[in-house]
Amino acid sequence: MEEGLWLRNQTWADLDPAGRTFDADVAYDVVAAVPMPDQDAGRTWDFRYEQAVTRALAERFGTWVVGWNDSTHFGGPVAAWCCPSHSVTTEEETPDRVVDSLEEWWDWLQELAEKFDRLSPAPDASAEDRQWAWERATARLATVVLDRTSCEAGWYGHCQLVLRWYLESNGVSPRRAEELVEDAVGGRFESWTDPGPLLVGDVAERIAAHADR
Numbered sequence: 001m002e003e004g005l006w007l008r009n010q011t012w013a014d015l016d017p018a019g020r021t022f023d024a025d026v027a028y029d030v031v032a033a034v035p036m037p038d039q040d041a042g043r044t045w046d047f048r049y050e051q052a053v054t055r056a057l058a059e060r061f062g063t064w065v066v067g068w069n070d071s072t073h074f075g076g077p078v079a080a081w082c083c084p085s086h087s088v089t090t091e092e093e094t095p096d097r098v099v100d101s102l103e104e105w106w107d108w109l110q111e112l113a114e115k116f117d118r119l120s121p122a123p124d125a126s127a128e129d130r131q132w133a134w135e136r137a138t139a140r141l142a143t144v145v146l147d148r149t150s151c152e153a154g155w156y157g158h159c160q161l162v163l164r165w166y167l168e169s170n171g172v173s174p175r176r177a178e179e180l181v182e183d184a185v186g187g188r189f190e191s192w193t194d195p196g197p198l199l200v201g202d203v204a205e206r207i208a209a210h211a212d213r
Helices: 024-032 043-061 063-069 093-119 127-149 155-169 174-185 196-210
Strands: none
Touching: 024 043, 024 093, 043 063, 063 093, 093 127, 093 155, 127 155, 127 196, 155 174, 174 196
């Protein structure tokens, strides 16, 4: 798949639902037009189908769609899609499943946008108040991702993306946001493991303490 169509390469500016529209009926038509893989062709072709769907949806709606298959099975927030080997089935079922997954992803982005706005410091906040707001937001967002992903394998990867996007929504550059989150988390979160409030709180403190520097 093209380098730019990986979720990890998307900034919050690419994903923010503000000013965007989504029509499930149009999405279904786009997906239905993508040729289904031969059921005897093997798993590789299933992944190629998944990638072809992503490209087609991105051409129609924009690159915000790339998270449609970021399933809870692999640490993401989408429950309707598991993986190509299980989710790619028939010509009748598969497009519906893709659209259901895309709707989940769209709803998640809208939820994140609302939380980012609500948890962001006021424009005229002091440096101390900004740090407190960012610490509270980071801890809250990590907990939200934990709940949404059921702490499945790789959940921490999506958590780091969400924390990065939150910082970006508050004016931190994408590269700086990625560095801050990586330095604070740095392999301290694990699959199938709730990190607990103390570790989450420490991560939140580290991010907030350096975000304005």
